[in-house]
Each structure stands twice: as C-alpha cells, then as structure tokens.
Amino acid sequence: MKKFSWLSYWSLILSIFSMPFLFALMYGIIRIHPYFGYFLVSLSIILSLIFGFMAISKSMERNSLATLAIIISIGSGAFFIFALLMSQMSGPTG
Numbered sequence: 001m002k003k004f005s006w007l008s009y010w011s012l013i014l015s016i017f018s019m020p021f022l023f024a025l026m027y028g029i030i031r032i033h034p035y036f037g038y039f040l041v042s043l044s045i046i047l048s049l050i051f052g053f054m055a056i057s058k059s060m061e062r063n064s065l066a067t068l069a070i071i072i073s074i075g076s077g078a079f080f081i082f083a084l085l086m087s088q089m090s091g092p093t094g
Contacts, residue, residue: 002062011051011069018044018076022083041080048073 018041024030025037048069055066 002060004065005055005058005061007051007055007058008061008065008069011048011055012065012072014044014048014051015069015073015076018048018073019079022080026083038084042077045073045077045080049077 021030021037021044022041025032025034025041030037052066052070052073055061056063056070
C-alpha cells in the first residue's frame with residue numbers, strides 16, 4: 001500500500017514556508033539580518049526540492065504531495081530570484 005512519508009510532508013511544509021517568510025522579511029515583521037533571512041528562504045527552497053525529488057524516487061511512496069511541493073518550490077524560487085533581481089534595478093546609475 002502506497003502512502004505519504006515524512007519526505008513528502010516536509011517537502012510541502014518547506015515549500016509553503018518560504019514565501020510568507022520572505023514577505024515577513026520584506027515588510028519588517030521579522031527582525032533579523034536580511035542576508036540571513038535570504039539564506040533561510042533559499043535553504044528552504046533547496047531542501048524542499050531535495051526532499052521532493054527523494055520522495056518521488058521512492059517506489060513505496062505516493063507522488064502527489066511531492067509533485068505539488070516541487071511545483072510550489074520552483075514557483076517560489078522563480079519569484080524569489082525575480083524579486084532579488086528587481087530590487088537591484090532601482091540602484092544608482094552612473
């Protein structure tokens with residue numbers, strides 16, 4: 001019988017965790033150093049992808065949660081990179 005394991009659940013939790021944490025950092029709800037916060041966001045996205053791919057590769061695991069977590073974390077990663085690139089566009093010119 002196929003079921004979900006801790007890999008699927010942690011992958012989903014970490015993929016959902018990254019964006020609210022990023023918005024809390026941007027709007028000053030969480031008071032930590034920005035570089036450490038960006039490191040935590042990128043670490044949660046990377047760990048979510050690793051756990052998701054590990055869960056998909058297991059044969060006795062249902063793949064729906066892991067697939068959803070991978071899709072969410074790829075979207076979160078793209079938004080995170082886009083937000084970092086757009087924040088650099090308002091810098092001084094010249």
